[in-house]
Amino acid sequence: MKVPFETEPDLNLESFFSESGSIARLLPGYEQRPGQKEMALKIEQCFEQGRHTVVEAGTGTGKSLAYIVPAVKYAVKNGVKVVISTYTINLQEQLINQDIPFTARAVDFEFKAGIAKGRNNYICKRRLQFALENKKTLFDAPPGELAELKEWAENTKDGSLSTIPFNPSPSVWDAVKSEHGNCRGRKCPHRKDCFYSNARKELDQCELIVLNHSLLLSDLMLRSRGANILPAYEAAVIDEAHNLQKAAEDHFGINISNNAVDFTLRGLYDSKKRKGLLAKFEDEQLKTKLNNARKACDVFFKQVESYYEHTCRENNGKCGREDLTDNLSGELKELRLSLSNLRAGFSEEEKKSDSAEELRRAVERLSGFESDVSSFVQQPKASEDENRHVYWIEKGGKKQFPRYNLRSAPINAGKDLKECLFDKFESVALTSATLSCSSGKKGFSFFAGNVGLEEYDSLMLGSFFDYKKNVKVVAEADLPEPSSPDFLSSAAQVLKGWIADAGGGTLILFTSYYMLKNFAEELEYWAFENGKEIFMQQKGISRTRLVERFKNSDSGILLGTESFWQGVDLPGDALKCVAIMRLPFAVPNHPLTQGKIEQIKANGENPFISFQLPSAIIRFKQGFGRLIRRKTDSGTVVILDSRVMKKFYGRKFLEVLPECSMFAKSQGELHPLNINKTNEH
Template sequence: MISFETQVFDVDHILGPDGLVASGMRDYEHRPGQVAMSQAIMRSFETSRHLLAEAGTGTGKSFAYLTCAIFKAIENNCRVLVSTHTINLQEQLINKDLPFLAKVLPWEFNANIAKGRSNYICLRRFKFAKDAGATLFDGENSEMQLLAKWVKTTDDGSLSSIPFVPSPKTWEAVQSEHGNCKGRKCPSFRECFYMKARRSLETSNIIVANHALLFSDLVLKKQNGMGIIPDYAYIIVDEAHNIEQVAEQHIGINLSSSRIAYTLNGLFNSGKNTGLLKITGQSELCPLVDDCRKSSELFFQSAEDWIKQQGQSFSGRCPANFIEDTLSPALRALRIKLNSQAGKLDEEDDNRFELGRYVEILKDYEDAVSSFIKRPAEDDGFIYWLEYKAGRFARINLRSAPLEVGPHLQDFLYKPFPSIIATSATLSCGGEKGFDYLAGRIGLNDYDSIQLDSHFDYKNQVKVYIETALPEPNSFEFTKAAADKTLQYIKMTQGRAFVLFTSYRMLDEFADKLRGPLEDMGIQLLCQGSSIDRTTLLKEFVNDTQSVLFGTESFWQGVDVPGESLSNVIIVKLPFAVPSRPLIQGKIEQIRKKGGNPFNEFQLPSAIIKFKQGFGRLIRKKSDKGIVAILDSRIITKYYGRLFLKAIPECTVEQIRS
């Protein structure tokens, strides 16, 4: 291995036609865009500039940024964190790309994946839960027996390596937690899976994480200087078009009536006479749990009554103090009593740590409820709303999110780090100022940008059909006419199609109309939102090359199906966000208040980026071919339609006028 001191970053020597990557890759293809992206990233690192880099599918962007990250980490003896949104990309980086680069590059480096602490089993808590048995789990728990076998053989103790999917109740009883850890005093400290993973990260040059963990780490470091991940000097964010959404979820409130009931039942379930308090022998606190449960039921019943009073005008949004806060005082009273009882126990008593866990959870709930109800009357930059699911077991979620994540990201991301690299295949809306929309939404004011076309030959690989004569999507006639057209296009490819919707309602309507005809054709219909989870749904689609998948939100992006399994993408409607959703509504109102045009500044560019994501599902490698059918005539009849077509690669386009 050549010593690092003799090395310089020569991108052509690494990624060029006669470079190190080419010498180690059997099916190597030179990609000029990959070289250009690598040069732009290294320039940003060395000039301390933030960079937005859009690299079309097939550019080879992961090698472009990983080679720079590895060089910089070794040169500066530091860590570089690479953040992704999807597990698939994390696994590709850790299991495929980084091992390959370790073989061909002349620099020794360590790379590891960072997972949240709750992804690891805690051996001490596992023993506690196993010993508690039926008192904790409402009867015998067969999953604990399976976990006992797995614990003896697992190398990493992580949730993803378990050969079955444990129930949330089981996993929450055994997962590793910050506030429920004895540290070096734990008898299982040497064998602790989380600590082993943490020590691996300490010696890493490259750390791969997801966006949620990255934001959690950054916020904690900003608040108290102690994070989840060892310090890093540079950040590369792949799948960066998701930054705003993840930040909104991370910064806001999301607390449900069922979640509170679940937690209280974990302490004491009066119906089954089980729970932690029965194990710790503190049954005198059980009535206080029952009181808290009644307060919770009263609080959420008041919220449901208020929703019903609004009638058809209920939009989800609610003002401050719309009902009396009967819940946070009850949560506080229970928390204080639990904390007092835990303090009386021996410092090394497992019961003390388990009670302490509930003290922390109840404090989070108390703060969330209080903030939601008693928020400032004036605009605090957040929007608050209720999510309501009616029925016998009604469910209400308290939700809030910042209207602008930019100020938050500036505070804990852009200012502390001299160079943030944000990349994706879909960052720009097209045109000279194509990056302005995303940069504005994520608060990136001073940055460089580069836009690199895809390596694929879309003109010969894709044909786009546009149905110009169909009724507009909001008309009564659209569903039947568009469903008939959908069937025609599915016949063209004998299945092998994604049909992308913007709502479950329309997805269900199409499914009802087409299930019978597809069955007659021997084509399996797979629908998102059915009893099959998303991962299993995608596996079935890939394995059955004569199937059709009806998908909504999450299938527009982050899904990679190369080869003949996917030869057809049908876009039913242009993916404009539903303006009546509280968060979207709040953003629209805010733009209006500032004198802006919400459609041009927000609704249109966000729809264009999502449209690009949907289009991008089709071609994943150089040999792929297929069709894209657009059933929304507005792409031709409205002035803004051309902007959608300009944003995707140049293809053969046929307008269907009959």
């Protein structure tokens, strides 16, 4: 642990965030944001008093500085580290490249900050050398790719995947990336210039460590077993906290695919190409066992395909206990034991070789696959599953090469988060623009319950932006409900008018790809006739690329589903209208949603009121938030789901929005809406 400052860092947050404070001196024309200072003081209090706190900070609050400044003050004052966790890479890059360097210029003391990446993000020089020496037998690498990687590795200071000036092919990167199961540690000839090791040493000198939710969860799980990835830290800030539950559900479950197993087995030996790790070994018995494992993999996943297509597809892939026959894990075990025996038979000198390390890595991978397949098929009985999990199959990939993923997730990820995060650390600050589903502290209870947070302080801050002046919200009251066969054509007709008024620059948000695709067909001819280009979410085109193309168009129409409801940043004239096709209730027959609903019913509660409605309200807020990203932005949000006006729960969606000019549109006329917000404490 670092030695704390002999005297407390001279940093008064009241003064720092004032109109004549440190920020104002560095930013000419700085306009004080009262919410930013209030948030900073709340987080400072959270750290000093050893409390957890939840802060909802509307767009424009300046929340990054509001948590960085008190975090670094606390870290330097006490000689400890604070981690800052985000869900997206974009926010990590903003923090490490903009907000933290700005803070360093603004405060009167020195501190260091670094970004933590998972081990698999770094190249391993020893494995790269092994791949270069054995490329003829290992794999069919694209010509020159390994040589390019070698040249890059000799000149880069970072050594991480994101800094490579080209995209390495999957087989090549898999062969050269750093891995825990294939690391020699102090015995490695490259230990002094190991990119991963040096990056970790740099973190030892940092007061602030920026990372993503997944890496944070990995570290927390290891700490519960007496190990760790990161240096010791005393407190945490979790930004984009609305995604913490999803990250935990992904992390604490199973995710194994036919592609992953086949990729690993082919890497050991591909009999058609006569390439792979085992190509140099004259052990026909071992290759026979490998061939048996590959055949078992084909048979098992053909069974998965058949079961999915004929039995569980209509139930969104839900898979019950022992619905499948496990012919695979036994063969994987046989292969794993044979590889272990092969390695055990090496001489002492051979055991120090790179081939021995690669075999050890293969054994670890096979062990993981074996365990996951067995767990998925067997599934503990509900009475034996302490934190009940749901199991399902997902289909993806291309039509001719389908990918089947075996998935599981805990129904209550909050239980795991409570045990490994909130019970272990005195101070965790969680923040986002969308955490509440009603006013007052009660509005946070849904989020807090989902992440396992029991005792906490809270702060709800509005936006710095003038929504009353710049945003018009219109609810289309006369449209048929989304379940009606006439909805799409009616909604398309209405939206043509709004798109024309906006001159393009319209984002239309959907809750299903099926509706998106059908709507695009409804709009296609009109858009062509009126010079509007449609940018439609589809496989093969990344969200980033699609949004960039839309942004560069003069009059585009962007159609997106789930991932477009959050994280899409389109400031200025690029976006003038956001249309919400239907209230974003979760698909009720998704296995995980089903599991949660069943659990809530078993507890004697109403799942619509306590789960489905608050989930939809938070997602609705995220969609609404796409419109205004800067102080000067303006535009219209159109709600095409008439249930917002007709159902008893509809007004709850409007009550959570910032104060806007709200209207109901009926018979072609706009009628002002007076939304009286409840203030529950």
